[in-house]
Amino acid sequence: MDLASGFVVGLDNGGTMNNATVLDASGTFLVDRLVEVPSRVKEGPAVAIDSLVEAMTTVLDVTGVPLSRVRGVGLDTPGPASATGVITALGSTNFSDPAWRGYDFRGALAERLQLPVVYNNDGNAAALYAHFSRYGLTASAYSSVSAIVGTGLGGGVIDGGRIIKGASGQAGELGHVHIPMEGLLAPGQPLPRCNCGFVGDAESVASLTGIELNLLPYWLSRYPDHDLHQEPPARAAKLVRGHGERGDEMARKIFEQQAMAIGRLFTVASNFTDPHTYFVGGGVVEAAPEFRDWFLATVRANTLLRAEQVEAASFSLVPDLDMAGARGAAVAAWEALV
């Protein structure tokens, strides 16, 4: 199989919506907006596969590409799943229906479409898209690391233009890398805990969950008159960003700790794969320009690179985050075919 004059489709499967895109053989995306249909994952695998087929049909209609010219499909989903797209047997937030346990999502979609399907988790797909958006057809000559702050801390590691997947598919789980806490935590601040069971990993600080469970309880205790005392914890955690954009002192301390955590994570990365580009993504960098620039500068200031690495490396933002999953999924299928 090869791409020749064909196309690949990227399908991003999320908790509520599927987003689809089309990539041509030259590496150009044919859609520049979200093309979405409900993902219906809560109704189980059979319905979810139908919904992905509908997403594909929709995007082919939008772009006028006939199905007969589609050479392959990229699929990305939230984890946890194996490197080949088998959903974990342990059950997970997004795939709560019992029929999902141990379900070969990639294999089932390939069987249904009668096309090759390349699988990635959503963090890795977004990381691949960030890389491709920067390096395009020269992607294979470069490496990058992406840290994407959301409910958790996702992202991925790209080397030579390819996603590093590891032996079990769990490479690039950047959120669960331990980082030094000395000098990051304020005096008397408790060690932050992650849902994965680790204490003091990157996600325990640099995630919405980290704000809610670890950072906000401590910082509210230092700001007894702060108006976020009036909100329930989950809502208060979401409101911290808006406060940060408006220059609120406590919110800036919280985001400073997040930026320090990402900088320390990137320092670890600099000694593993020594990437050309460090990408930061998530709501925090889609915020007001002053806040975004301050956050990125703080990440940079806390990434300890040697002189040669400073020369070779750059810092950037993950672009088009809402489309990054589908686009990265498409790039992975494209790379497999080109």
Ligand SMILES: [Zn+2]
């Ligand atoms: Zn963790």
